[in-house]
Amino acid sequence: MELVLTLPIVMVLLMGILEFTMLFFAQGSVREASRLGARRATMQGVGEEDIHQDIKHALGRTLYPYAEVSLTDAEHSGDPVIVAVRVPMRAASPNLLWPIGFDLNGRYLTSQSHMVKE
Secondary structure, rough: OOHHHHHHHHHHHHHHHHHHHHHHHHHHHHHHHHHHHHHOOOOOOHHHHHHHHHHHHHHHHHHHHHOOEEEOOOOOOOOOOEEEEEEEHHHHOOOOHHHHHOOOOEEEEEEEEEOOOO
């Protein structure tokens, strides 16, 4: 009888821990992707394809197809460069907690990096 009462609570906790871990790892990847993209964008003579290649490398095959990249490039040295990366949470986690009301649909992992053009 005790197992019947505690098993649902334990299962929800385990699913929550798993989902949080997956989202936490994916947020680190998104943050690193925006940093690498901004770092590459600060260099002279670098094209948008090179920036996307660095972002693709950081996000990997699972997250990059869903990524939305926004680039504000600078023309002159000393101007700000902004790279924003946005990935849906559904691409990073299987949405395990929707039965208890925590749905990942419509939520995003985002990161924005600001650097100065060299």
